[in-house]
Amino acid sequence: MSRLMTRLTPRRPMIAVVGNAKASPETDAAARETGRLAVDHGYRIVTGGLGGVMEAACRGAHESERYHEGDTVAILPHDDPRHANPWSDVVIATGMNHARNALVANADAVIAIGGGAGTLSEIAFAWTLRRLVIALTLPGWAERLAGAPLDYRVRYPDIPDDQIFAAASPAAALQLVTARLPQYSKWGRAFPAATA
Numbered sequence: 001m002s003r004l005m006t007r008l009t010p011r012r013p014m015i016a017v018v019g020n021a022k023a024s025p026e027t028d029a030a031a032r033e034t035g036r037l038a039v040d041h042g043y044r045i046v047t048g049g050l051g052g053v054m055e056a057a058c059r060g061a062h063e064s065e066r067y068h069e070g071d072t073v074a075i076l077p078h079d080d081p082r083h084a085n086p087w088s089d090v091v092i093a094t095g096m097n098h099a100r101n102a103l104v105a106n107a108d109a110v111i112a113i114g115g116g117a118g119t120l121s122e123i124a125f126a127w128t129l130r131r132l133v134i135a136l137t138l139p140g141w142a143e144r145l146a147g148a149p150l151d152y153r154v155r156y157p158d159i160p161d162d163q164i165f166a167a168a169s170p171a172a173a174l175q176l177v178t179a180r181l182p183q184y185s186k187w188g189r190a191f192p193a194a195t196a
Contacts, residue, residue: 013185014073015043015177016107018122019053019115020140027114027138028056033170034111034136035060039071041174046107048100048122049074049084049091053113058087075103101125108132109181111173112164114140123150123164130155132184133164134173159183 015038020027035057038045045061047054058072074088079095094100101118105125109132112123120141126133127150135142146166155162165180167173 031056039064
């Protein structure tokens with residue numbers, strides 16, 4: 001009976017936390033709080049597995065009272081799992097270099113914190129993959145793109161305010177995830193013909 005019940009347990013959504021590999025004290029603190037709050041809210045996190053925002057988010061996840069082994073997933077650009085930050089539970093060493101950003105962005109939602117070119121690519125992949133994207137308004141690409149659609153696409157005709165949602169704090173970002181994720185999680189939806 002226990003095994004059957006485990007199979008029927010819903011999958012816990014994955015939240016990608018993306019941002020600078022070398023974080024400022026401000027982005028480091030925001031990433032750490034984001035990781036903790038994500039696990040507090042019952043989500044798992046996925047990162048690129050290296051330092052900076054990625055490491056801070058994983059560390060924050062471990063600080064949650066609801067943390068369980070497996071709550072932090074690292075998708076590395078390298079082929080050596082030893083490159084992962086020490087707070088990574090599940091390490092996927094892809095050897096794909098920056099192409100691994102598409103895998104990170106394929107989470108249920110993406111929270112961007114600051115960020116340079118790598119973060120920009122993860123935001124673009126998430127947008128193209130029709131994921132919920134939230135940007136903390138801290139210096140970097142996240143701040144520049146917050147509050148507007150990334151391009152002309154009508155990703156979801158039934159979500160008229162679809163955009164890269166702006167959040168002033170990690171708490172606001174998690175509130176947006178909780179409120180908005182059900183709109184973006186309707187797996188199996190047909191892609192609108194106009195987005196091709």
